[in-house]
Amino acid sequence: xxxxxGVARGIIEIKTKKRQLxxxxxxxxxNQIKEEIRPxxxxxxxxxxxxxxxxxxxxxxQKILEKILENRQIIIQKMTTILKINNFSIVFISLFFMFSxxxxxxxxxxxxxxxxxxxxxxxxxxxxxxxxxxxxxNAFINIRNNSAYEFSNxxxxxxxxxxxxxxxxxxxxxxxxxxLGAFLGVGFTEIKENKLFYKEKKIFTIKGTYSFTVxxxxxxxxxxxxxxxxxGIQDVGFSIENLD
Numbered sequence: 001x002x003x004x005x006g007v008a009r010g011i012i013e014i015k016t017k018k019r020q021l022x023x024x025x026x027x028x029x030x031n032q033i034k035e036e037i038r039p040x041x042x043x044x045x046x047x048x049x050x051x052x053x054x055x056x057x058x059x060x061x062q063k064i065l066e067k068i069l070e071n072r073q074i075i076i077q078k079m080t081t082i083l084k085i086n087n088f089s090i091v092f093i094s095l096f097f098m099f100s101x102x103x104x105x106x107x108x109x110x111x112x113x114x115x116x117x118x119x120x121x122x123x124x125x126x127x128x129x130x131x132x133x134x135x136x137x138n139a140f141i142n143i144r145n146n147s148a149y150e151f152s153n154x155x156x157x158x159x160x161x162x163x164x165x166x167x168x169x170x171x172x173x174x175x176x177x178x179x180l181g182a183f184l185g186v187g188f189t190e191i192k193e194n195k196l197f198y199k200e201k202k203i204f205t206i207k208g209t210y211s212f213t214v215x216x217x218x219x220x221x222x223x224x225x226x227x228x229x230x231x232g233i234q235d236v237g238f239s240i241e242n243l244d
Contacts, residue, residue, distance in 0.1 A: 105239065105242075110235045112235050116229050118229065118230040121215060123215045124236045130210055133203070136243040137199075137202050137203070138243060139197075139202055139238070140196060141158070141237070142235075143196060143235070144192070144235040145176065145232050146234055149183075149231065150232065151176065152181065155172070155217040156173075157169070157216075160211075161212075162206055171217065172198070174194070198238075214236060
């Protein structure tokens, strides 16, 4: 007949404890030995339980980390999908506006200004063809300026020459900065784009080639002649847009 491992271990521990006490000249009974051994057994049991608790906690922690990583991966995949959709939408909208503006634009051209500045009496010339003599159109003078421009306004003199050689001259004044000195043009860098009305709801009544010139008329206080080289103007443009 075989004894259970726990019982056999207990008997061995009792016998070992007896021998230790006999060597010390003490003759205790079995119950006393059991009482002395029990605290040691309880300590072992508590140690085993603590190990089991730690192992369970470690296992649980591992599962939680795995779940977090899994959720993070799912979130990354969803964000990637959203970004792809957004990028597609941005491209689609940009193309839409680009083609819409192209359809709306009848004429659009820019001329660069010398790095020295816009020279006094130097006319910037644009030529355009008119075939539609019925539709309403808006005409704009487009100015690109940078931080080197020193003024809050801009004076221009323009000439529009019709195919029949009729000349229309205008002196124009535009506000370029607000009261705090911040430029009113559009742009994230120091270069600002200014779309300035030249003619609103204009009908070009004659078919043929038109020419349009523009020059600056900026003067310093107390000086009659225009500034020799007006700095800060990078490009001058002219555009015509269909209203229909």
